[in-house]
Amino acid sequence: MATNSAIAGDTAAPEDHGSHGEEIAGHVVLLPAQVKNTLVDSTSAGSSRFMRWAIALSVLSVIGIVGLVLKFLAHSDDQTKWGYTAAVAAFLLTVGGGAPLVAVAPVLAKANWVRPLTRIASAFSLIGVVTMIVMIPLVAVLPPLVTEGARRRSIWFESPDWTPHTFIFLAMFTLLLAGLGLFYTTALPDFAAMRDHSSGWRQRMGKMLARGWVGSTVQWRTLRMRIGMFGTFYFLILIYVHFLFTSDFAMGVVPGWRDAIFPMYHAMSSIQAGVAITILAAWAGRRYLGLQDYLRLDQFWSLGRLLFASSLLWIYFFFSAFIVFWYGRSLADIAWVDLFIRGPMIWAFIPGMLMSFVVPWWWLIWNRIRTSVDGPAIGAVIVLFGLLLDRMRIYVSSWSVPPEEIHDRYLKHIPETVWPDAFDYMIIVGTTAAAALVVALAFRLVPIVSIWQTQEYQLLSKPVRYIRGHGVLVAKPD
Amino acid sequence: MQQRRVIDQVETNRVLLNGQLDTPKWWLPTVIGLGIVVIIGFVIIGFMVNRGLGVTGLSRPVYWGLFITTFVFWVGISHAGIMISAILRLTQAEWRRPVTRAAELLTVFSLLTALIFPLIHAGRPWRIAYWILPYDFARGIFPNIRSPLIMDPVAISTYLTGSTLFLYVALLPDLGNLRDRTQGWQKAMYTVLALGWRGNPRQWKLQTVGGILLSALMLPIFVSVHSIVSWDFAVTPAVEGWHSTIFAPYFVIGAVHSGVSAVVTMMALMRWLWKWDDFIRPEHFDALARLLIVVATAWLGFTFLELIFAMYSLDAPEIALRELQIFSWPWNMMFVVFLMTGYVIPVGMWLFKSVRNNIALMFWTSLFVNIGMWLERFMIIVPGLSRRTPFVYTWDSYRPSLVEWSILVWSVAWVTFLMLLFSRFFPLVPLFEQKESQIFVDRIKIGRASVPAILREQE
Numbered sequence: 001m002a003t004n005s006a007i008a009g010d011t012a013a014p015e016d017h018g019s020h021g022e023e024i025a026g027h028v029v030l031l032p033a034q035v036k037n038t039l040v041d042s043t044s045a046g047s048s049r050f051m052r053w054a055i056a057l058s059v060l061s062v063i064g065i066v067g068l069v070l071k072f073l074a075h076s077d078d079q080t081k082w083g084y085t086a087a088v089a090a091f092l093l094t095v096g097g098g099a100p101l102v103a104v105a106p107v108l109a110k111a112n113w114v115r116p117l118t119r120i121a122s123a124f125s126l127i128g129v130v131t132m133i134v135m136i137p138l139v140a141v142l143p144p145l146v147t148e149g150a151r152r153r154s155i156w157f158e159s160p161d162w163t164p165h166t167f168i169f170l171a172m173f174t175l176l177l178a179g180l181g182l183f184y185t186t187a188l189p190d191f192a193a194m195r196d197h198s199s200g201w202r203q204r205m206g207k208m209l210a211r212g213w214v215g216s217t218v219q220w221r222t223l224r225m226r227i228g229m230f231g232t233f234y235f236l237i238l239i240y241v242h243f244l245f246t247s248d249f250a251m252g253v254v255p256g257w258r259d260a261i262f263p264m265y266h267a268m269s270s271i272q273a274g275v276a277i278t279i280l281a282a283w284a285g286r287r288y289l290g291l292q293d294y295l296r297l298d299q300f301w302s303l304g305r306l307l308f309a310s311s312l313l314w315i316y317f318f319f320s321a322f323i324v325f326w327y328g329r330s331l332a333d334i335a336w337v338d339l340f341i342r343g344p345m346i347w348a349f350i351p352g353m354l355m356s357f358v359v360p361w362w363w364l365i366w367n368r369i370r371t372s373v374d375g376p377a378i379g380a381v382i383v384l385f386g387l388l389l390d391r392m393r394i395y396v397s398s399w400s401v402p403p404e405e406i407h408d409r410y411l412k413h414i415p416e417t418v419w420p421d422a423f424d425y426m427i428i429v430g431t432t433a434a435a436a437l438v439v440a441l442a443f444r445l446v447p448i449v450s451i452w453q454t455q456e457y458q459l460l461s462k463p464v465r466y467i468r469g470h471g472v473l474v475a476k477p478d
Numbered sequence: 479m480q481q482r483r484v485i486d487q488v489e490t491n492r493v494l495l496n497g498q499l500d501t502p503k504w505w506l507p508t509v510i511g512l513g514i515v516v517i518i519g520f521v522i523i524g525f526m527v528n529r530g531l532g533v534t535g536l537s538r539p540v541y542w543g544l545f546i547t548t549f550v551f552w553v554g555i556s557h558a559g560i561m562i563s564a565i566l567r568l569t570q571a572e573w574r575r576p577v578t579r580a581a582e583l584l585t586v587f588s589l590l591t592a593l594i595f596p597l598i599h600a601g602r603p604w605r606i607a608y609w610i611l612p613y614d615f616a617r618g619i620f621p622n623i624r625s626p627l628i629m630d631p632v633a634i635s636t637y638l639t640g641s642t643l644f645l646y647v648a649l650l651p652d653l654g655n656l657r658d659r660t661q662g663w664q665k666a667m668y669t670v671l672a673l674g675w676r677g678n679p680r681q682w683k684l685q686t687v688g689g690i691l692l693s694a695l696m697l698p699i700f701v702s703v704h705s706i707v708s709w710d711f712a713v714t715p716a717v718e719g720w721h722s723t724i725f726a727p728y729f730v731i732g733a734v735h736s737g738v739s740a741v742v743t744m745m746a747l748m749r750w751l752w753k754w755d756d757f758i759r760p761e762h763f764d765a766l767a768r769l770l771i772v773v774a775t776a777w778l779g780f781t782f783l784e785l786i787f788a789m790y791s792l793d794a795p796e797i798a799l800r801e802l803q804i805f806s807w808p809w810n811m812m813f814v815v816f817l818m819t820g821y822v823i824p825v826g827m828w829l830f831k832s833v834r835n836n837i838a839l840m841f842w843t844s845l846f847v848n849i850g851m852w853l854e855r856f857m858i859i860v861p862g863l864s865r866r867t868p869f870v871y872t873w874d875s876y877r878p879s880l881v882e883w884s885i886l887v888w889s890v891a892w893v894t895f896l897m898l899l900f901s902r903f904f905p906l907v908p909l910f911e912q913k914e915s916q917i918f919v920d921r922i923k924i925g926r927a928s929v930p931a932i933l934r935e936q937e
Contacts, residue, residue, distance in 0.1 A: 260724035260787035327713035
């Protein structure tokens with residue numbers, strides 16, 4: 001081994017033999033077999049508690065679907081009643097769409113700290129199944145491009161009347177497929193591990209899904225290439241979905257609202273939500289599955305920094321739009337400020353702003369908070385609530401505009417506040433529970449922390465002496 | 479991807495200080511040539527100030543033209559420093575090391591140049607003071623502090639101050655090095671500038687902490703500067719094509735695109751002129767090109783959004799403007815050139831590793847980007863003003879005069895002149911970064927493979 005012996009030459013000596021991994025100078029050394037056994041066992045850990053949670057979430061999911069059906073039967077002809085459903089769909093897209101990027105982007109940037117988190121992050125693409133279900137009635141109540149003999153403003157210009165309805169469905173389905181592809185591809189070696197080292201239905205499922213994976217050189221090369229391709233494709237299609245969703249389900253239903261930054265604001269806050277949900281799931285995995293040696297402080301610290309940065313970006317994108325409307329003072333600009341800021345949803349705007357930016361910024365700015373496990377997790381919960389309120393502000397306000405005003409050049413009457421009804425509560429709670437259930441079920445099939453990524457991480461990092469202290473030599477393969 | 483060879487510290491000093499301790503032969507004639515261009519430029523500026531803006535092509539309704547375009551262009555170039563230096567430092571990107579000094583310098587000198595343009599654009603530069611200070615108490619006329627035109631100089635001055643400080647803090651160890659290797663007045667100068675640098679652990683710690691803190695502090699300023707420049711336009715609903723919410727991030731990402739490309743151009747020149755092949759290697763160009771592919775694609779996405787939502791409005795004047803920009807001569811030609819040089823040609827070429835590792839091709843493609851980005855600013859600013867609108871009794875296409883073109887050429891010569899002057903007294907590649915990189919880079923043997931690795935201090 002060619003080492004730079006001047007300073008970082010020798011491997012540091014073990015200092016502390018923990019019960020799980022061997023800790024050398026703050027760096028936990030785990031043997032490949034140890035990694036495999038612990039993580040395979042984690043899929044069946046706490047079975048009885050999991051069952052109780054799964055039953056509760058299933059019941060809530062059914063309530064959510066019932067709420068969705070009942071609402072459609074009661075209000076399919078009244079677009080103004082669907083704001084909260086649109087907000088929930090947007091929130092699920094925000095969370096489930098953004099999380100897989102946490103798995104992709106740092107890997108492309110060769111950041112090794114993200115390796116234990118890739119499974120968690122990519123699993124949230126499964127939420128897309130729930131989003132698609134919520135989208136069914138929502139697409140049905142979205143007005144066509146031509147209503148009352150006139151064509152409304154849209155990115156589709158002169159296309160056939162039902163183009164947005166078709167394309168958003170196709171785009172979201174493609175996003176779901178790309179997310180599933182990413183999740184499945186990154187999990188392939190772990191399915192093989194489940195096949196070889198678990199028992200019962202997990203073993204059978206592992207055998208079926210591993211598709212003859214033996215870990216040959218060709219298979220590894222193909223796997224890496226597929227991860228890169230799926231990651232890039234997922235990112236591109238995610239941006240496209242946000243573009244379609246925001247322009248068709250928000251801007252398109254408000255007369256005079258022209259906001260070129262809005263799709264990017266939506267996509268950016270999706271990344272913020274993705275980071276937040278990944279922190280939260282990692283925190284749960286660490287706490288309830290005993291994976292302290294795998295989901296370590298380094299992961300929370302790095303994610304905390306990302307959450308901090310994305311919270312700053314949230315305010316930047318928001319302010320970039322706000323200042324233009326605020327200074328513009330045209331009738332359309334004033335209507336935007338009246339509708340989305342000081343209008344009917346001010347109750348959601350103020351706490352949403354506080355929880356999406358002000359509080360997480362002030363909380364995560366402190367080094368001691370970021371360099372802890374609980375600190376970023378608390379920040380993540382705050383951000384997720386903030387973004388839910390933000391989506392309500394946007395979509396409830398947008399959908400509350402009466403359809404007969406859709407052809408005006410700008411919004412002339414600011415609608416009254418629309419409060420959630422019983423169906424809305426059922427849908428919000430039920431779909432959120434369904435999303436949690438889908439992800440939880442995935443982690444019974446395949447470990448929450450990727451086995452092969454962790455093993456590779458162990459190979460790529462080595463504790464060394466550094467001057468009078470210690471350092472870690474981190475390999476960056478091409 | 480490590481093409482480095484082990485270079486000891488003596489060799490590093492000898493090669494990287496060759497500009498200061500042993501002036502290259504080409505340096506003096508080049509500086510004299512550029513100096514002549516700079517002097518001619520100042521004479522032309524003086525002529526314009528003396529005669530008034532009538533010598534330019536500016537006239538109603540196009541009152542913002544080539545000067546403001548060039549101002550935005552140089553502010554954009556200034557984003558190179560913080561993007562390369564601060565962001566890559568915070569993310570611990572190892573390949574940044576030979577690039578940082580040049581990028582920071584480009585920031586400082588391009589900002590200095592950018593600041594000159596609004597001054598000369600005002601026609602009577604001394605009257606700029608009236609923008610900054612309340613002057614007419616009797617009539618109650620005060621500068622509107624809420625105006626982006628007031629925020630602009632504040633943001634740019636803050637950015638300039640911060641960037642200069644950032645550059646200086648990173649320069650301290652090298653100044654200490656130069657002090658110990660020079661005699662006479664040069665030694666005296668470096669002694670004063672080095673601020674007693676001895677390289678003890680406390681000084682290193684403070685220098686590192688200072689660098690990180692400044693990086694973090696500069697980031698919001700870096701974003702705010704070009705955002706505020708964009709709001710000069712975006713908060714004006716009266717001009718079609720300007721009143722867009724996307725302008726702030728669109729300008730910032732465009733600035734990063736042009737700034738990083740300018741760094742590539744500069745690195746190629748540095749490698750050729752000072753023969754720093756061991757320090758500025760193809761792998762650095764490769765990394766910068768990869769970064770540029772991402773940045774340029776994001777920028778193209780913003781361009782698309784800006785265009786599509788202009789059409790989305792279905793407002794007749796807005797659509798007429800886009801038709802003018804894309805289909806009417808000479809704007810259509812400029813639009814094609816801007817798109818081809820700003821994205822299609824360079825990014826298309828950077829997709830190939832052989833291009834990313836070819837210094838000459840990287841030099842030319844990065845130059846292309848900045849031609850395209852200058853045109854982009856011109857196409858944003860001028861067509862919206864020159865379009866015939868209701869209640870406008872005069873309209874015409876804007877043709878920049880020879881005076882304006884000369885001042886544009888002067889600005890390029892001026893920045894190059896300042897860079898060359900700097901290179902005579904200070905190293906363009908940070909020595910301490912190079913020496914540190916020799917220590918931090920290592921390899922790990924995994925099976926039969928030897929993988930490049932980087933040492934990270936344990937937190």
